[in-house]
Amino acid sequence: MGVAGELSRIATKGAWAAGAALAAGGLAFGYGLSERNRFQVRHESLAVLPRGAAPLRVLHLSDIHMVPGQESKRQWLRSLAGLRPDLVVNTGDNLSHHDAVPALLEALEPLLEVPGVFVPGSNCYFAPRLKNPLRYLRGPSGPPRSAARDELPWRRMHEAFGSAGWINLSNRHQSVPWGPLRLDFSGVDDPHLGRDAFAGWPRGSSTSGEAPHVRIALAHAPYQRVLDTFVDAGADVVFAGHTHGGQVCLPGYGALVSNCDLPTWRARGLSWWEHSGREVPLNVSAGIGTSRFAPIRIACPPEAVVVTLTARTA
Template sequence: MRLGRLLTATTALGLGTLAYSYVEATRRFVVRELTVPALPAGRDPIRVLHLSDIHLVPDQAPKRAWLRSLANLEPDLVIDTGDNLAHHGSVGPLVQDLGPLLEVPGAFVFGSNDYFAPHRKNPAAYLSGGTGVDRGGEWEREKDLPYELLRAELSSGGWLDLNNARGELTVNGTRLAFTGVDDPHLRYDRLDPTPADASADLRIGVAHAPYLRVLDTFNATGNELILAGHTHGGQLQVPGYGALVTNCDLDTKRANGLHTHRTEGNDASWLHVSAGCGTSPFTPFRFCCRPEATVLTLTG
């Protein structure tokens, strides 16, 4: 009888945790605010909205309503670090939900789920902590999401396409130089060893997945701020410990949030890794890691 009660209690706890994790992933969206002293002294602040890992499916009504509300934050700049889609019909709804944000200065890169639709897989493979370096044939199939349509829509209002590209924007009188890469998780990145534009007021590196080879190159080439996503903050965090995995070779202590990254002989770069605001539709669970967007206020 005692064993039976223990099994019943354990089962109830497990089911309750699973139910909470589903609610957290699909309802408990949050906007986080951080200050990053990355601008030259005396410059006006710049409010940067960092979006990542939306993984949109058209019937996700609560997420879509929350996305529409983000325009009320009135950012000066929007950076989207990829994995926008999770369904073949998501581009139109995404553009509709971003709405006025597409008219704000912005930039974007792609993640794997801008090219490939998600599919069922063993979640234990993610929790094993694999870095994605050896993925076998998972990404050898033909691209099946409308990524070129997504590219056209995000670029239509003036957002910079930073997939293996550079660009610049002037925001609040401050000249920003960007260096971006296509998805490192797919090994689509083409790292450029050329130093970032030294004449700009701030240099920013943008990537979907924060692999160390990318962070090292961004830092060594003089980018003072680096923005990435991909990790989902580990998606399941242990209270008092944090993330168990990052799904890349970044350490779990930097699975999400604001940190620094430094290579030998160079000044440290600010590094912000977004925990993202979505999940694969086949694993709609988060625990102690709410879906998020972040407003980074850049100051002098």
Template sequence: MSGQDLMAAAPAGPVPRGAAQRLGAAVARGARRTAIVAGLGASAGLAAAAYGWWEKDQFGLREETVPVLPPGARPVRVLHLSDIHFVPGQDRKARWLAGLADLEPDLVVNTGDNLSHTDAVRPLLSALGPLLRIPGVFVPGSNDYYAPILRNPAAYFLGPSSRTPLPRRVELDWRALFAGFGASGWVNLTNRAQSLQFNGVRFDFSGVDDPHLGRERYADWPRGASGHEAKPHVKVAVAHAPYQRVLDHFTDAGAHLILAGHTHGGQLCIPGYGALVSNCDLPTWRARGLTEWQNGLRTTPLNVSGGIGTSRFAPVRIACRPEAVLLTLIGR
């Protein structure tokens, strides 16, 4: 081995004391910064969770005016409810729901996902008692049929929540729910059509079972009188999940208004940007509010409710407060 090789193999000399101290101090500062960043991240996460827990109970009312009635018709007030996701013990939500009857709407439209617990039917019907004395129509969502299950929230960014095999789902008492609605006079529009009259205007409703479960079957519009003696018709389509195929169908069928829910308005939103997901193929900017849905040459007003509740496994809302919607329908 040459002298150069011996020099290369020799161990390095001792690190000067000052350099070692500086190195140790730098390592300590890096560790402190890492701990501070981690602490701030944890604090921010806890603060966001606490805010989301608070916001889920900040119930509000969104009001919209929609010119879909025949010219000169008197206004009709429609209260749109969706995604209540009721759990026993939600007393604040129950009181707020009951108080909505003070708005004195002409009609209540319920677009599904009323339940989030196996024991929720009776307390929900009690909370809705004052509203059940008002004419209404309803369609179901998946969480009227089956209890929610625990999911990885990140999975929603990959697309609509999967249809979990039914043997793994806990069936809810949807029959008692439907019977309670029906006993009050609310009309079941599950793949059905029905006409009702308000302020001298005939409303033709057509509803579908939950498209999120692939259960929609189209019943067309109610048949009735035609000619000069017939009252003016307004066609209202009702669905739980606003998948584009459903919106296209009802728009092509000549609906004057489409009502839906399901999206929770995104549930977690970014201020100034909006919803991150819609849990269906609806564009996220339409996940909440009144917009115009266009298919071909036809255009139909579409109201998507941001919903009232959350899954009991994700009980938070951020920048997306729960809402009921009061639609005032006026003459075109």
């Protein structure tokens, strides 16, 4: 075979390899587009209530990233009311489009009739931007620069949540009577934007000492500094989102990134966060949506989480 023939053979082999890579990439992208709508409900149980207390069914929602026209997501969110939660915990990133608030509120309408608490994420405040996804492998994405900030109608969303009775816990705390218990909530504004400022726990009313207290902490992004603060302050359980569970995971390995300093193996699910000799259950939701500029999930289906809080046995 002459030089020309060898060059032709190499070129043909390279073309086949490139074609195979493109085909594999296309299949992966197609699968990722499909998996983003394979909604599921994860169930967990935590014995954190005082002895003898009745179970408390908490529905944890996070990272909805609503965009107008997402009918499958809308219908699935509405169906979650059928789980009959006692409390809804929403850990932010509800929007991914300027015109998404009506669609979001319509999807959440049945759940807005349930008592709820919430904290915002960066994609409650600002619209997502087109980014190179490989940047996430270098570390967490930074907050948007002032010149690039495209503010979303978060005030309208928060007003609607508040009108429905959901409690805004952005650097705030509040105590709520729950039968013979008091649920002490404390949340922080989005740590990913550096807006977090822990407000401590509510002092309660003059008669609040007559009821056992359960301390529930919320944050959008589970940065270690925030989790350490919650644990040191005596939280009984922590809820967070932000990670998307990694969004693109390797089967048998898991998340490649968490988009914060949380270890990637904790990017989805229930684990125990330990600090200064104390550990607290931490539920990190893999989230329900994605940025509209990266609408795929691989080996990481979207989820809502039902965490049933039960009484301690000892």
